[in-house]
Amino acid sequence: MSEKKILVSGCLFGWHCRYDDGDTPCLHPQFLKWKEEGRLIPVCPEVFGGLPTPRPDCQRTGDKVMSCAGGDCTEQYTKGANEALRLAKENDVALCIMKEDSPSCGSTHIYDGTFTDTIIEGQGLAVEYLRNAGYKVFSENMIEEVIKALAK
Template identity: 40%
Template sequence: MIIVSACLAGVECRYNGQEFSIPKIIEMVKKGQAISLCPEILGKLPTPRLSAEQYDGRIFSSDGQDLTNQYLAGAKVALNIARLVGCKKAILKSKSPTCGCGKIYDGTFSGKLINGDGIFCKFLKEENIEVYTENEIR
């Protein structure tokens, strides 16, 4: 089974209350080939919400609030779901503090990217689950 970021499957769950639909991913979910989930929603974060970025191992909202615990809680629930369904691959939203893979924002809210992974992505990789971004499957 493949786990996909819910925003890529058309769910309006991103920080700005929008989705980032990828038709191929929507089809995969419709055909039962993939399960969509949002670790941020699973962490009980509201939609919409302030943007957030990782900095020094923590996740902060753009107003400086430390939201690490909520993001970690959601990533752990999402990981448990991935384990339950026997996930072998994931397609996650790039640059996200939760789902980003390979590149994430640097925590300064300046738009600068650095090498790194979102916390859910890290958890999946620790389980030897292959992680891709929407950019790699287009």
């Protein structure tokens, strides 16, 4: 397996950057090995887009990202998505592991925008930008698939 870099959501890396000031570290042994080897490039599109921690919960609805308080956060999410893409290119990452369900980083599922804890098929804005640029994006629940993709 080559020593290629992997773009990862900051909360999976262990940063306290979630909207609620929490983290959701990925504890898969292979993920921790990549972290130890210095192969992970962490990014929090929301913080890098200018949003504070903690911040109001946001959900994606169509092309917009709205906060639970009714504010439009699309501009910050777009800025963060562009920063995630810039980091991926700058670090020549092989692929990305992003936090499932997030309005930025969800790769297969996101919340539906109603703030009723309803999860739907979809992708976060940063993931959309990364995929449109040709990057393969996986969730933290797909480490085995990541291992196979890196072996190719």
